[in-house]
Amino acid sequence: MKSDKLFIASAIMSLACHADTTNFFTNVTNLWFQGDKTTVLAIAEQRLGANTNDIAGLILKYEFQLEFLEMSSISNSAQRVLNVGATITSTNFAQVFPNYIENIHAALIFLPHYTPAEILEDKPKALIPHKPLVATDIIKALQDDGFFQ
Secondary structure: OHHHHHHHHHHHHHHHHHOOOOOHHHHHHHHHHHOOHHHHHHHHHHHHHHOOOOHHHHHHHHHHHHHOOOHHHHHHHHHHHHHHHOOOOOHHHHHHHHHHHHHHHHHHHHHHHOOHHHHHHHHHHHHOOOOOOOOHHHHHHHHHOOOOO
């Protein structure tokens, strides 16, 4: 019980530290690479709690669902990213968003062919650290456009 409270307090402190927007890109990509993907999801959820159309939150939530093969949620999250992303016209984002759209469409085409056995086999791979965030370029573009200021 005491260790559970310590873990929760540690997670909250980590979230507070990493929610800093002065270098959002570095924070989330480092967390993801270190394998702390649940904190990245918590940051996404926090952003979406403040604004349901927050593109960074939508992208990070989609990436988490894709990484952990949350099959029942992926297509809805992907559609939200596509819809909200289409409304953003900032320079850097608009330049890289078409490539991200292609990644989303490829995932949506591939995922229905995943068998339940393959999903069970691949889900634990999401916990492996030192894997880069697929959305690195698009999160960097948002930061370069001043989205997190």
